[in-house]
């Protein structure tokens with residue numbers, strides 16, 4: 001594929017009259033506001049680490065800053081990366097970095113100033129505006145892989161499947177074969193295709209990404225999702241085992257691939273295996289909300305399968321903060337914190353801490369406009385439904401989940417992650433004795449998963465109601 005002609009990819013200080021600093025170019029020919037090649041090299045290593053989850057991108061960005069303290073882009077990208085963690089603490093750090101680097105950022109190139117503008121929007125909690133700002137960068141500089149990555153991750157947090165697919169599609173014609181980091185663009189495209197339901201194309205794109213760069217966990221993950229969505233749980237488990245060296249060791253994204261491994265095990269009703277996966281790989285990883293979300297989801301699914309996970313839930317719920325400002329930052333996290341409380345079966349804790357989570361969802365204070373919308377439209381209704389479930393009000397829980405589930409993509413996550421809502425709806429319907437509703441919902445699994453042991457178990461449960 002030929003790179004499209006784009007004069008802007010090597011725009012220089014002539015375009016950016018406010019830029020006092022001389023420019024080099026990065027590995028893709030983009031002008032950068034430093035004359036230090038060592039700083040540029042550290043930034044390239046940071047991009048590689050951000051995209052691959054191997055290595056420490058924050059340390060690499062700090063090293064770039066150390067080489068040229070007057071160059072703002074590494075600090076701006078550090079803020080952007082912290083923001084993509086989707087939680088309050090790192091966002092505070094990002095806000096401080098952006099404030100401290102504002103003067104230097106104003107002396108950057110036009111593209112670098114645009115990055116600072118986008119990061120500021122994300123830091124203010126306006127994730128739509130941030131994605132628009134990163135997109136504006138991509139229109140001018142389609143080889144800006146950091147803008148693509150940040151927008152891609154916030155597309156994920158916003159449940160914007162269309163742009164998960166289209167953003168990589170829009171820039172890909174500019175990426176010539178052999179251009180450094182091109183494989184990661186294919187990996188992002190693969191995930192966007194999968195979340196948009198184009199499973200065969202997604203698998204092809206993911207495998208193409210891995211042909212360029214085998215150690216691309218995001219591409220491994222995209223193909224893993226294809227197996228999940230197609231009900232190919234044995235193939236999926238084999239896939240993860242066969243690519244183990246590419247994602248599992250010393251990789252910052254490994255926890256989430258273990259989440260998928262546990263899903264494959266549960267689809268096969270290998271609950272012992274899933275529990276072992278949780279104990280070995282998810283229970284120890286609770287520093288980030290992203291990790292706690294996955295651990296919580298695996299335990300909840302095991303609980304729905306009748307496995308006693310109360311003691312594990314009791315340990316896990318203590319890793320969640322249920323108070324503002326951690327609560328009220330991102331509705332997707334808040335719901336999982338509440339599920340952890342519910343899973344522990346501690347009614348008193350659910351009533352006290354659960355109330356503070358519900359309050360945070362009613363009046364989210366620490367996120368921003370995007371989270372306020374998510375909380376009102378999705379997070380709060382779902383949290384109330386899970387509270388009903390935890391309190392044994394099965395019909396209310398089923399009704400609440402049914403009402404909200406179809407718009408739940410609005411608070412982000414993947415189809416595979418949000419399947420938790422459907423499984424909980426099934427459980428509530430069965431416990432409510434509502435055979436018609438349970439069958440009705442279970443039929444959704446038939447096109448891809450009619451023959452799996454997990455579907456057979458639900459059929460048995462529903463059959464017993466008759």
Ligand SMILES: [Fe+2]
Nearest residue numbers: 221256414416
């Ligand atoms: Fe996933």
